[in-house]
Amino acid sequence: MSTFKFICALDDIPQLGSRVVQRATGGDIAIFRNAEDEVFALHDKCPHKSGPLSQGIVHGRKVTCPLHGWNIGLEDGKAVAPDVGSCRNFEVKVEDGQVFLAV
């Protein structure tokens, strides 16, 4: 069972930006915040060639990978067509301006 863990205040993530969460095992997780203050979490590893998605440009509900420009859906971690591939997504929630991640 995964449990929600406190990560940071919402305002610690810039709008249309991200933060990296380091885990002891299992690789980094990227937490994104979009213009509507929705928060998403993905494995910080592009399905193309493992680019750090946290370093990409966030727009709408997508992030563009910094290495070769794939667009990845923030909700489901799926590459936007015509590219094919997906990366793992994680549950996140925001309560009272605090961000929690299910790990």
Added chain:
Amino acid sequence: MSKPRLVLIGNGMAGVRTIEELLKIKPDHYDITIFGAEPHPNYNRILLSPVLAGEMTIQEIVLNELDWYKENGITLHTGKQITKIDRVKRKVIADDGTEESYDRLLVATGSTPFMLPIPGNDLPGVIGYRDIKDTDEMIETARLHKHAVVIGGGLLGLEAANGLKLRGMDVTVVHIGPWLLERQLDEVAGKMLQKSLEDKGLKFLLQKQTEMLVQGESGRVAAVRFKDGMQIPADLVVMAAGIRPNYALAEKSGIYCNRGIVVNDTMQTYDPKVYAVGECVSHRGIAYGLVAPLFEQAKVAANHLAGYGIGRYTGSVTSTKLKVTGIDLFSAGEYMGGEGTEEIVLNDPYGGVYKKLVIKDNKLIGGVMYGDTADGPWYFQLLKDKRDIHDIRDSLIFGQNLVGDVGHAGNSKAAEMADSAEVCGCNGVSKGTIVQAIKAKGLFTLDEVKKHTKAASSCGSCAGLVEQILASTIGGAYTPAALDTKPMCACTDHSHKAVREAIVARHLISKEAVFAGLEWKTPNGCDKCRPAVNYYLISSFPHEAKDDPQSRFINERAHANIQKDGTYSVVPRMWGGLTNPKELRAIADAAEKYNVPTVKVTGGQRIDLLGIKKEDLPGIWADLNAAGMVSGHAYGKSIRTVKTCVGAEHCRFGTQLAMSMGIKLEKMLFDMYSPHKVKLAVSGCPRNCAEAGIKDVGVIGVDSGYELYIGGNGGIKTEVAQFLCKVKTDEEVMEYSGAFLQLYREEGWYLERTCHYMERVGLDYIKGKILEDEEGRQAYYGRLLDSLKNARDPWESSRDEQAIKQFIPIKLEA
């Protein structure tokens, strides 16, 4: 509440494209019903030629599978012809009695082949060339019979003749004109074309008028008889003497027609509830017969059907390409010439090359190419951009100089490449893969090919090749957008030019204002438009618009270059390539302290520390700052380096102090952001050891002063910088080069290098602004200095707690 109903008559290329465009911008607006007379889903009509030639199958050319209609909730009636439009009751009636009411009607009935009004034109075995049925009939006839006659030596007729020949028939093309394609080609080129088609086994009868088609004993056509009494055998007659727009249905319902359904610039007919697109339409008196303009119409019609009411269709310049394998023929625009036009002709009958360019008022307005069509897309782009060609006129006919391109093994002619040849060296895409994708996925634009194959999507040096492949695969259906009207990206219909002008004219100072004011289709843009908009904002209003880090590519946000493994590189500035023991010691210390795996000397005369973890960046910067060093902006669309030679300071050949000149320039330009990266070089004498000939601004010392060169590039496409002027003093070097760079900063489009900017506007234009207008030059120079007056080292942010937050990962205990 139920949705309004949209009915489309004509399940063809223009109509279905309109529906696709509509679904893209307003997916759930209408209940959509489509009627098509043919028993097939929408297919790519222009690829009927390769199907006839045996190069493709019908399955491969379907554009919209039945599932597509289902998934989009569209009711499709195939094999049903609409026979009546009742505009009073707002419904359409099909030949089998099916009725459907509409709130909006879209008519896209295409056209039909023109059947010569001669006796026998309705005999079995006499057909036009328009659809799958015709193609099947030709393929079937070719199996059973021998003699085919194609009437009409235009593009369609020649493609039909070529296909029938490949299917084993004995084919004669009958043409009324004095030579083939007499409307596109002059006599010499027409004869060259005829010769190569004869080599493929086709026969030609020119200046022949057909009198009648003779019926044979079997009941089907048996011969063609001409006015001069001659008669030739024919088991199959294909009429390719032109097409007639299908507007009878609309006309019968009282909609105003005049050799086509008459529409205004919004593709609306005289009945405001009825729109029309495609070959059945007459727009400003023109009925188009090629796909590219029809797709432009589709886009406009969709926008108005969606109720947005933006966008007008104002007509198109078209180009065509004969789709016969092994024959290269390209024509565009007003290739016939006429009053007030001049022609440049290159004619090499022996080498099989013919080129004609038609010029009016220093602009290219049309052209024909035979044998060597490699430069077709380039000419077409010049034509659409209405570029003043005065400064390149003397070499225009020889085409775009592709010699300096790298990444595709020196190939510049797509047609000559084998299918296995690599077109895109960055992504390893072969010609065969591209052709396959274009055909199988129904791609029509360079952007689509980029997305689906990744070709030309990295460095872009092969874009010209890909365009050629596109043009020769889909013929005239391909048309590049004019640069200054091409939308920035899928988020907007506005071009770079339009966005920039709006920002300046309306004094917009935030991205939100731009997106709202220019009706962006996405809430906050994308990775293409946001960095561009941010640049336009901060370069237009340097002290007013606020820089938005989240609109910048990661390198400019992290003030470092991201590497393939997610680490970063750090390159401190070495003014003019000079350094000293203290700096070198600080670099060595930092490299040890942070375990930097790789230390390298760059091509820009400075030292690169590679493989640094993001969280270490602020620390390294602070250490380097402490030793007096600042960011080298090796990561930005910005000033990079000013390379210098040792110059008169030391060199026995030196005429000018190259190092000191270089340092002055580099200090002046520190922290300058620009549409793309900017590199300079200063050499102390014409031996030019600093390689100033391939820099955005190159300065070469001579005995009496300096020569300035601009627009050079040593990258993908090696471009030699062009001579701008000669000046005497260091101050003048700063003023002239500063003014040029400011002009580029104000007018260059985002991601356009100086060489591309210069190619677009022409060297004469730049000379007019910088050399001939002293006040103007000083004003540009003044604006450059003004926007850089608060220049600040981005690495100073290493002391700003808020700014460095993004560098620090959040650690999660297990």
